[in-house]
Amino acid sequence: MAEITISLPDGSQRSLAKGATATTLAESIGSRLAKAAVAAVVDGAEVDLGRPLPSGAQVAIITGDSDEGRHVLRHSTAHVMAQAVTQLFPGAKFSIGPAIVDGFYYDFELPGGRTFTESDLEAIEARMREIIKADQPFVRAEMPAADALRLFADQPYKREIIERVSSGAADNEDVSEVGSDESISVYRNTPEFVDLCRGPHVPSTGRLGHFKLMKVAGAYWRGNEKGPMLQRIYGTAWESNAALDEHLHRLEEAEKRDHRKLATELDLLSFPSQLGGGLAVWHPKGGIVRKVMEDYSRDRHINGGYQFVFTPHLANANLFRQSGHLDFYRDNMYPPMEMDNGTYYPKPMNCPMHCLIFDARQRSYRELPLRLFELGTVYRYERAGTLHGLMRIRGFTQDDSHIFCTDEQLQEEIASLLDFVMSVLRAFGFTEFTANLSTKDPLKYVGSDEAWARATDALQLALDKYGLPHKIKEGDAAFYGPKIDIDVKDAIGRTWQLSTIQCDFALPERFNLEYIGADNARHRPIMLHRALFGSLERFMGVLIENYAGAFPTWLAPVQARVLPVAEAHENYAAEVAARLHTEGFRVDVDEANDQLGKRIRAAKMEKIPYVLVVGDDDVSAATLGVNPRGGDVERGVALDDFIAGLRAEIAEQLAQGNDRPVPREAATEAPAAGFDPGVIAPATRNLAK
RNA sequence: GCCGGGUUAGCUCAGUGGUAGAGCAACCGCCUUGUAAGCGGUAGGUCAAGGGUUCAACCCCCUUACCCGGCUCCA
Structure with missing residues (x-):
């Protein structure tokens, strides 16, 4: 009997009977692997498990618990959903159903413009479970475009995809549906249900089942706002029920962190509908957090060589x-x-106004780089459907800076600017960062190619020097100049785009900005735009979600609450609070009108860092019972010791902003631009525990 | 802007074609509390706004505002 030889990822080789498939291979390795297998990689291409292996092939089995494996499970589940929908809604047209992060979706058009309801989802899900139970095979077939067009005669969206692919006009989305070859590949589950698809798929629907349909939404066909609106159903699918449950649990956790919910619960700010959409009011609790953020920002900017302006x-x-x-x-x-x-x-x-400030009088090269800073409130008409809490808002305050510098200064300025930005972000508890460098759109830009190249190099060099991992987004820059966007990773692994550093060749031109150089001639400055928080509103939203509302002590609206055990201790409680207030801390007192346990609970719900309980023992010994957020109660703490500890803790939190990234080789060198990077000296830092 | 779903007390939510209810919060008492919900009482609502259908609308219909989930957008 003829044999074939295949190579495995570990370098070993195996002989199998001719005609053997990846399933055979997996079985020959072990039953557990065979059970977990969902597809295979053969000579670098993902294929179905059931495809015969060519001799000499390099083969890796894809299991459901890998990213590639989940992708296959999700895509296969999307097919099952499409079949269920076509069964339940005869005449439904289906368009595209890809796997996405954590799940999949499929877009449909229902007869008569019908739309899905939540209860439809239950019915569809039930039908999907029947299809899975029936263990239908996924049978691959390839055919010429003409045949495929006939096969999908009553599926206009499928026909459009086929036509685009066969005419060579396919985009990535199309290719993921059918592959890019001459022939069109399809997968058939039943005599009635067949779908265009590149594959691979699981061998049969019985391999699926750990899924849940999540929501229904409208989506434009091919993302075209002018095109037809389809009905999209989102689902999530995993390799096991445990993984599915874990995912659903993560969603719940994320929901608990929702800044809109926490902003209400913690009385930080609100969006009164009477104000109009996308406009927020800051309540006293949110206001004090903002004030602390602003103060810190202003201090850092003063140290960083910025000049404050107002417009x-x-x-x-x-x-x-x-x-x-x-x-x-x-x-x-x-x-x-x-x-x-x-x-x-x-x-x-704010930029045009900052240009006017630059232009208010003749400028000398000796003044450059001129760093203007403003907490500037701007208004942008965001379309109604795009508003989202603090993250997308119509009136907001940017921590906006515009830096005017010479060509020669650009490099150093960008490098020190990146240092500065990163340092401030670290103070707010962020430790993981990535960046995107957006380069010139060759069809839409102003300024000379040399200037673009120089600026792009400067941005690139700054990123490399800092050791910040980054992606290049070719052609993604605005027309006026290249930029860096900085993303932070939050406590539960989500990323948020915060800071941006943008070069601008356009505005100096438009405003005819000039300075007198050392050569006594006129020169045009380069302008850098820089937002660090982005906007105070959005940054607040990100902080709320990052900390789940439990702000670190230095930012917390109330840092400590004093609870007298009984009325007799209220005077002492007031003394403690007064002392803490004098020492510069934000503190309040909750008098003994309610049971102690209830008041503790209330303080905990407010996520106050320190609950200070004072009773008989404390009055006589000048001590406190300290109940820290997320820690153990300590009785009999001397007030002075508590104050010292609190001060040390805050200093330590702020000092995070002074830490440079450790692995950086040049970590010992002086800041490039010769400015103090803005270290706030924590006088009591040595007192940290 | 588009598709879909919403809006009832400060908050979280019930509810019915015959002009509204709970829990928490608030306020007032009682209790005087040692580490996550003591007891009783009071007050609080033009049921988002406007229009329509109806003998009667919080409920059905329309419009508007605002919110939510997506899409598109975010030089």
């Missing part, structure tokens, strides 16, 4: 005409106000 919320249309915003950004600007001496707009950006 109005409105400007004459001419300003935005000159800056180009009216041409490029009008759709996102609030509508104009007609005044007796012209037309005024609420500002969507």
Whole structure:
């Protein structure tokens, strides 16, 4: 009997009978592997387990618990969903159903413009379970486009995909559906149900089942806003029920961190509907957090060599005409106000006004780099459906900086700017960062190629020097210059885009900005835009979600609450609170009108870092019972010791902003631009536990 | 902006074509508490707003505002 030889990922080789498949191979290795297998990689290409292996092939088995394996499970589950929908809704057209992060979706068009309801999801899910129980095979077939067009005669979206692929106009989305070959591949589950697909798929539907349909939503066909709106069903699918449950649990945890929910619960801020969409008011508790954030930011900026400026919320249309915003950004600007001496707009950006400040008098190279800083409140008309709590909002305050520098300074300035940005972000508890470098869109840009190359190199060099992992986004830059965006990873692994550093060749031109160089000639400065928090609102939202509302002590709205055990201890409680207040801490007292346990519970629900219980023992000994958030109760702590510890803890938290990344080779060198990177000296840091 | 779902007390939510209810919070008492919910009482709502259908609308219909989930957008 003829044999074939295949190589495994560990370098070993196996002989199998001719015609053997990856399933045979997996079985020959072990029954557990055979059971977990969902597809295979043969000579670098993902294929079905049931495909015969060519002799000499390099083969790896894909199991369901790998990223590739889950992708196969999800994609296969999407097919099952499409079959269930076509059974339950005769005449339904189906378009695209890919695997995505954590799950899959499929887009449908129902006859008569019908839409799915939540209860439809239950019925579809039930039918899917029947299909899975029936253990239908996934049978692959390949055919010429003409045959495929006939096969999908009543599926216009499928036909469109086939036509695009066969005419060579396929995009990635299409290719994932059918592959890029001349022939079209399809997978058939039943005589009635067949779907276009590149594969691979699990051998049969019985291999699926750890899934849940999550939600229904509208989605444009091919993402085209002008095209038809389809009905999309999202689902999640995993290799086991344990993995599914874990995922659902993660979603619950994320929901508990939702900043909109916590903002209400913790009385931080709100979005009164009377204000209008996308506009927030900060309550006292949120206000104090913001104030602490702002104070810290201002201190760091002073140390970082920035100069503070203030600009109005409105400007004459001419300003935005000159800056180009009216041409490029009008759709996102609030509508104009007609005044007796012209037309005024609420500002969507601070940059034009900062340009005016630069231009207010003649500038010398000796003043550069000129770093202007403003907590500037701007208004942007975000479309109604795009608003999302603090994350996408219409009125917000940017911690906005514009730096004017010479060509020669650009490199150093960007490097020190990146240091500065990272240092401040670290103070807010973020430790993992990634960046994106967006480069020139060759079809849409202003400025010279040399300038772009120089600026892009400077950004690249700064990232390399800092050792910040980053991706290059080719052609993703705005027309006016390349940029770096910095993403942070939060406590549960989600990433948020916060800071941005952008080069701008356009505005200095439009405002005809100049400085007098050492050569006594006029030169055009380069302008850098930089937002660090992005906006205070959004940053607050990210902080709330990152800390799940439990702000570190230095940021917490109330840092300590004093609870007298009984009325007799209220005077002492007030003394303790007064002392803490004098020492500069945010403290309040909850008098003994309720049971102690109840007051402790209330304080815990408010996520206050320290609950201080004082009773008879404490009055006589000048001590406290310290109940820290997330820690154990300690009785009999001397007030002075508590104060010292609190001060040390806060200093330590702030000092995170001084830490440089450890593995960096150049960690010992001085900051590039010769400025103090903004270290806040923690006087009591040595007192840290 | 588009598709779908919502909006009832400060918060979380019940509820019915015949003009509203709970828990928590608030307030007032009693209790005087040593580490996560003591007891009793009071007050609190134009049921998002406007229009329509109806003898009668919080409930059905329409419009608007706002929110939620997506899509698109985020020079």
